[in-house]
Amino acid sequence: MAGSPVQVTGTVLTTRRVEAYHALTVVAPAVADRFRPGHFVTVGVGGPYTSMLTRRAFAIHDVKPDYGGTVEFVFRVRGPGTAWLADRRARDTLDLVGPLGRPFPLPRDPCTCVLVGGEYGSASLFVLADVLQRRGCRVDFVLGASSADRVFGALRARRMGETTTLTTEDGSLGMRGEVTDVLAGVIADARADVVYACGPMAMLRGVTAVCVEFGIPAQVSVEQSMACGVGICMTCVVPVIDEDGVTRMVRACTEGPVFLGERVRFDDVGTIPFDALGAPGGRHG
Amino acid sequence: MAVDLRSYLGHVELPNPVFTASGCGGTGRELAQFFDVTRIGAFTTRSITMAPRAGRPTPRMAETPSGMLSAVGLQGPGVEVFAQRELPWLAERGARTIVSIGGGSVAEYTALARRLADAPGVTAVEVNLSCPNVEDRGRVFARDGSAAAEVVASVRAATRYDVPVIAKLAPDVADVVSLARLCVDGGADALSMINMPLGMSVDVDTMRPSLAAGTGGLSGPAIRPLAVRCVWQVHAALPGVPIVGMGGVMTGRDALELVLAGACAVAVGTALFHDPFACQRILRELEELLQARGFDRLADAVGLAHRPAGAGPRNRIELEESSL
Numbered sequence: 001m002a003g004s005p006v007q008v009t010g011t012v013l014t015t016r017r018v019e020a021y022h023a024l025t026v027v028a029p030a031v032a033d034r035f036r037p038g039h040f041v042t043v044g045v046g047g048p049y050t051s052m053l054t055r056r057a058f059a060i061h062d063v064k065p066d067y068g069g070t071v072e073f074v075f076r077v078r079g080p081g082t083a084w085l086a087d088r089r090a091r092d093t094l095d096l097v098g099p100l101g102r103p104f105p106l107p108r109d110p111c112t113c114v115l116v117g118g119e120y121g122s123a124s125l126f127v128l129a130d131v132l133q134r135r136g137c138r139v140d141f142v143l144g145a146s147s148a149d150r151v152f153g154a155l156r157a158r159r160m161g162e163t164t165t166l167t168t169e170d171g172s173l174g175m176r177g178e179v180t181d182v183l184a185g186v187i188a189d190a191r192a193d194v195v196y197a198c199g200p201m202a203m204l205r206g207v208t209a210v211c212v213e214f215g216i217p218a219q220v221s222v223e224q225s226m227a228c229g230v231g232i233c234m235t236c237v238v239p240v241i242d243e244d245g246v247t248r249m250v251r252a253c254t255e256g257p258v259f260l261g262e263r264v265r266f267d268d269v270g271t272i273p274f275d276a277l278g279a280p281g282g283r284h285g
Numbered sequence: 286m287a288v289d290l291r292s293y294l295g296h297v298e299l300p301n302p303v304f305t306a307s308g309c310g311g312t313g314r315e316l317a318q319f320f321d322v323t324r325i326g327a328f329t330t331r332s333i334t335m336a337p338r339a340g341r342p343t344p345r346m347a348e349t350p351s352g353m354l355s356a357v358g359l360q361g362p363g364v365e366v367f368a369q370r371e372l373p374w375l376a377e378r379g380a381r382t383i384v385s386i387g388g389g390s391v392a393e394y395t396a397l398a399r400r401l402a403d404a405p406g407v408t409a410v411e412v413n414l415s416c417p418n419v420e421d422r423g424r425v426f427a428r429d430g431s432a433a434a435e436v437v438a439s440v441r442a443a444t445r446y447d448v449p450v451i452a453k454l455a456p457d458v459a460d461v462v463s464l465a466r467l468c469v470d471g472g473a474d475a476l477s478m479i480n481m482p483l484g485m486s487v488d489v490d491t492m493r494p495s496l497a498a499g500t501g502g503l504s505g506p507a508i509r510p511l512a513v514r515c516v517w518q519v520h521a522a523l524p525g526v527p528i529v530g531m532g533g534v535m536t537g538r539d540a541l542e543l544v545l546a547g548a549c550a551v552a553v554g555t556a557l558f559h560d561p562f563a564c565q566r567i568l569r570e571l572e573e574l575l576q577a578r579g580f581d582r583l584a585d586a587v588g589l590a591h592r593p594a595g596a597g598p599r600n601r602i603e604l605e606e607s608s609l
């Protein structure tokens with residue numbers, strides 16, 4: 001069944017450094033088979049008897065048919081879990097669960113798409129671009145990060161995109177500033193019909209605001225701290241306005257990570273909005 | 286020969302002693318993507334409340350050494366939606382379902398038990414006593430033995446006679462044995478322990494509490510010694526009362542440790558976040574360990590660690606000889 005996740009012990013095929021990031025390719029045919037752009041995997045870290053109980057989530061960057069099917073993910077060392085992953089070598093094994101989450105919805109007819117990536121958020125956009133282009137869509141990229149070494153995939157974007165605009169906060173690559181500073185111009189020039197974005201919450205909020213002005217949909221992939229990745233711990237929730245107009249605290253790992261941007265109450269992330277279903281003292285409570 | 290793994294909560298027979306812990310198995314549907322939820326001893330729901338609850342703000346989770354802190358705040362759709370959409374799904378599949386309930390007052394627990402009394406598919410009711418009592422300035426019921434006993438008694442009275450009521454206790458109370466005794470006197474057919482003790486961590490980068498709620502419940506292997514201690518003390522004082530042991534069970538060995546301390550069943554919580562197949566794996570490992578130690582029946586291992594030092598294991602053959 002497409003989409004239904006599996007747990008596999010995969011062998012690490014290759015490891016590589018890409019600027020500020022590490023990339024691991026793991027043999028996992030059952031995950032690769034079920035993959036759609038926007039899916040993520042979770043990885044058990046620390047080996048047997050680990051003291052790190054929560055799984056680490058990573059967007060799937062690429063899948064390839066080698067050895068029956070491989071998946072690649074890209075990460076930055078942040079804490080002990082990612083430090084352990086950075087020490088993995090070819091032929092080590094990794095405990096993966098995937099593919100997880102709601103993937104990027106795809107347009108039915110050919111249209112113009114702007115793909116926006118912040119930091120490692122761009123990792124999940126290239127397989128998406130590939131699928132969109134095969135459907136006859138035009139793809140433009142906007143990639144940004146704090147500095148040049150943190151812009152992931154600039155070369156690949158330049159090869160694939162109709163246009164590619166890069167931004168860095170320190171001006172070390174492309175325009176100085178943030179992706180949201182240039183996005184309106186890119187949308188206008190390309191006459192974009194839809195925007196796909198993956199990156200930090202603040203960036204997604206900005207991207208959504210620009211898209212609302214243009215009256216076009218933004219499909220955003222959010223990042224929220226997760227313990228299980230499969231929908232059972234309820235720690236990864238974000239306030240999202242449902243189709244019936246009611247705000248619910250929904251799981252980023254299961255109902256997301258991809259949401260329609262205008263539905264996500266970015267200003268209220270980290271709170272329980274007073275009008276959310278079941279909020280303390282709320283109307284619905 | 287296969288070990289007889291049947292486990293009993295009061296007079297309810299379960300095919301094996303490995304359950305999911307409350308709040309750690311979602312609605313059942315999520316885990317069903319990985320395994321057949323009817324194969325485990327019982328599925329325990331998250332604590333169901335009367336009204337829908339949005340829970341606590343995020344971050345709700347922080348990893349700690351061999352454990353995690355969480356403050357979900359009983360997020361859920363409320364008992365009506367649960368009874369209409371979640372319980373029937375479990376019942377249709379034939380899962381044995383322990384419905385955990387959580388309330389802010391004795392009246393709310395009673396109303397929950399009443400609402401569930403005519404819902405088909407309830408194998409047992411578990412009373413989560415770690416909820417703040419709104420009528421006692423938010424002091425949790427488990428901290429006040431008489432309030433806890435009152436809740437248990439009213440839930441027992443509102444529940445069908447053939448559905449066992451399980452009182453769930455936390456370790457951070459003055460005297461877990463007297464609390465257990467009060468709950469049993471109030472009518473609890475079984476006890477489950479332990480719920481999460483309260484903990485906290487501070488993020489040294491942001492220099493703020495790691496959880497939005499400040500404090501949170503600690504779970505995982507970090508609390509296993511507390512669980513073993515509570516099960517041990519309560520089984521010693523109330524040897525006839527069935528205990529569902531939980532707290533940091535990651536492997537069959539951990540499950541056996543709780544069984545030897547006095548648990549007749551074990552529940553698996555945080556381990557499921559790490560390994561969605563944890564319940565089956567733990568069940569298999571437990572069976573192998575019992576087999577390797579010469580047990581024919583799980584029941585013979587329950588509380589065995591209480592035998593005097595130097596005494597051999599109470600296995601079946603010895604019992605038969607002594608009965609001659």
Ligand SMILES: Cc1cc2nc3c(=O)[nH]c(=O)nc-3n(C[C@H](O)[C@H](O)[C@H](O)COP(=O)(O)OP(=O)(O)OC[C@H]3O[C@@H](n4cnc5c(N)ncnc54)[C@H](O)[C@@H]3O)c2cc1C
Binds near residue numbers: 055056057078225
């Ligand atoms: C859907 C999704 C996709 C992601 N994709 C990528 C990716 O492609 N590349 C990448 O580098 N990172 C990605 N992340 C973030 C990544 O999961 C965290 O960087 C990683 O978990 C940190 O682990 P650690 O042990 O190094 O850090 P620690 O801070 O020690 O982690 C402690 C705990 O907090 C959780 N946690 C901490 N930060 C995050 C976070 N930002 N998001 C989720 N959980 C967190 C961890 O899972 C762990 O349980 C993604 C997160 C999500 C939710």
Ligand SMILES: Cc1cc2nc3c(=O)[nH]c(=O)nc-3n(C[C@H](O)[C@H](O)[C@H](O)COP(=O)(O)O)c2cc1C
Binds near residue numbers: 532
């Ligand atoms: C995220 C999370 C949510 C929980 N929710 C509940 C709950 O709703 N009701 C309840 O009685 N216990 C709840 N618990 C406690 C567990 O059922 C269990 O008692 C505890 O976590 C110890 O077991 P473990 O170490 O195997 O997780 C929760 C635990 C966690 C980690």
Ligand code: FES
Binds near residue numbers: 225226227231234253
């Ligand atoms: S990470 Fe556990 S429910 Fe989303």
